[in-house]
Amino acid sequence: MKKILSYFLIFLLGAGSGAAALIFGDPSLLSHTPKPVVASLPYNPLTAISVTETGIESNLGSSGHYVSFNLEFNVTKQALTAQGGSPTAATGGTGTGSPELDAKIRNDLITLARSTSYQEFTQSGGISTFKDQVREVLESIFGPGTIGPIYFSSLMTQ
Structure with missing residues (x-):
């Protein structure tokens, strides 16, 4: 006994002692709060950073159809660095230079694709509407007015 x-x-x-270490050592492990959006200068194409996210794939809505796309967009340097991205890494290759930020962008875009039906996507003006929704997703991450032109360098539905 x-x-x-x-x-x-x-x-x-x-x-x-393990619980105390979690609570007092790194409280961010217990509550996930997004990084704050800092006030950045309005979008300026001369100082914007180009970001490429490749290989985004998801089902569309519940129709059994599929979408795959590569996305290129410009974002202000201040907004990119405020969210943990690296302007030099973003310019040199794919992604933002932050694996966490890239994952957030990809997950939010996959969620958007899953909420879009195939009919919405393929109707007249559907891709333009989808592009506007992508802008809303990116601005929810980086802040309003921080995103420049958005391009689909590759887009396929099936």
């Missing part, structure tokens, strides 16, 4: 009680006390001490 003493042995069981001592193991139980050791377990409680370990669990308590």
